Amino acid sequence: MSLIKSISGIRGTIGGRPGQNLTPLDAVQFASAYGTWLQEKFPNRKLKVVIGRDARISGPMIQNIVQNTLSGLGIDVVDLGLSTTPSVEMAVGGLHADGGIILTASHNPKQWNALKLLNEKGEFLSAADGQKLLNIIEKNNFNYADVNNLGQISHKENGYIDEHIAAILNLSEVQVDKIRKAGFNVVIDAINSTGGLAIPKLLDALNVTYDCLFCDVSGNFEHNPEPLEKNLQTIMKYVSETEADLGIVVDPDVDRLAFIDENGRMFGEEYTLAAAADYILSLTPGNTVSNLSSSRILKDVSDRFGVQYFKAKTGEVNVVEKMREVDAVIGGEGNGGVIYPKLHAGRDALLGIALILSYLAESGLSLSELRQTYPAYFMSKNKMTVTENFDLEPVITYFSDKYKEAEIDTQDGLRIDFDDAWVQVRKSNTEPIIRIYAEALSQQKADQLAQNMMREIKEKF
Numbered sequence: 001m002s003l004i005k006s007i008s009g010i011r012g013t014i015g016g017r018p019g020q021n022l023t024p025l026d027a028v029q030f031a032s033a034y035g036t037w038l039q040e041k042f043p044n045r046k047l048k049v050v051i052g053r054d055a056r057i058s059g060p061m062i063q064n065i066v067q068n069t070l071s072g073l074g075i076d077v078v079d080l081g082l083s084t085t086p087s088v089e090m091a092v093g094g095l096h097a098d099g100g101i102i103l104t105a106s107h108n109p110k111q112w113n114a115l116k117l118l119n120e121k122g123e124f125l126s127a128a129d130g131q132k133l134l135n136i137i138e139k140n141n142f143n144y145a146d147v148n149n150l151g152q153i154s155h156k157e158n159g160y161i162d163e164h165i166a167a168i169l170n171l172s173e174v175q176v177d178k179i180r181k182a183g184f185n186v187v188i189d190a191i192n193s194t195g196g197l198a199i200p201k202l203l204d205a206l207n208v209t210y211d212c213l214f215c216d217v218s219g220n221f222e223h224n225p226e227p228l229e230k231n232l233q234t235i236m237k238y239v240s241e242t243e244a245d246l247g248i249v250v251d252p253d254v255d256r257l258a259f260i261d262e263n264g265r266m267f268g269e270e271y272t273l274a275a276a277a278d279y280i281l282s283l284t285p286g287n288t289v290s291n292l293s294s295s296r297i298l299k300d301v302s303d304r305f306g307v308q309y310f311k312a313k314t315g316e317v318n319v320v321e322k323m324r325e326v327d328a329v330i331g332g333e334g335n336g337g338v339i340y341p342k343l344h345a346g347r348d349a350l351l352g353i354a355l356i357l358s359y360l361a362e363s364g365l366s367l368s369e370l371r372q373t374y375p376a377y378f379m380s381k382n383k384m385t386v387t388e389n390f391d392l393e394p395v396i397t398y399f400s401d402k403y404k405e406a407e408i409d410t411q412d413g414l415r416i417d418f419d420d421a422w423v424q425v426r427k428s429n430t431e432p433i434i435r436i437y438a439e440a441l442s443q444q445k446a447d448q449l450a451q452n453m454m455r456e457i458k459e460k461f
Contacts, residue, residue, distance in 0.1 A: 003020055292426075392425070
């Protein structure tokens, strides 16, 4: 069991002892700190916060605690109920709120939950703001409202999902008429969470026929919720056997997106962003961004269009900040997270579905044919347990010198780019581990590259 506090929020397993797991007391403390941070940021004004959740079994309990804590601080709350992360992000601006909270542990199993915190733009907190919030928690000095100034709780039906989908369909890049005429037949794996609410609504609006696996929104996840090939054997088999055009897979809060091609094979999470960017760049050339742990396939697509590609530190907030800095038209993360700032500055699986269906309807390609237009890259993802005070700087210095002829990037640990491969080592912000990722043109070479670095770190540090 575990509790992890960081600048991006708090997450942990339900039950157990305060300070060791995500208990009601921990939820109260973190919600109080968030509300206090907002009051310090926007003094002398009546505040409003939107709250939505995925379908986790613990969701109603945590939401009641969090929203009543904010009410106790004198902050008004709009209860969105069951929703998606991108829908809540859009609701902050759409409902003129001062912030938002999403109750989801993303791809973690059902015993986990989390408070993900948004600013007044509907974006995750910056590192500086996250640190301010952690400092408030350390002080544990909260000032609750008197009985005449308690916040009011109101409810909004449909989790702002309808408004979110309407905004997607209103994008000129989404080929609504062509998708409707294409006659797509798809399969959905919504992991029994809120994708089971949102994706059918989107597909109904696009006249797409679908079978929905695991869409009962019960929070009893049918399999490990991370959308990786080893967890998706059921839908892969189903797509192949039913001769569907493709399969759509999301995580519990619907910000990560993976596809299954018509042959029942993984399209590849890393290629979700690349394909979406490929389509957008064909319409609106401009800069692109992904984090340092993502595939170089986005760079290849960017090079094809003669636009600049930029790397960002790991973490959605860092990708968004880099996108804003370089005026990128599209970006995201290699875990299937598509960020299109024309809609909003957050990962959005519903948007990704609409863009990829538009691409397929426009091009006439099948998903497997689209995949063949990109180079085949293979990734190796590894981690090593280290001591709490492990210093990564000597590791960075050693390998930077050893591979000084290669392209070196030290903005997030160390990434070394060779002609046909790269390897990265970075320290986790929440666990005593270091992550070693590598990518190459074969799985063997990627694994070898990562293993060689791990072996040298063990031997020399």
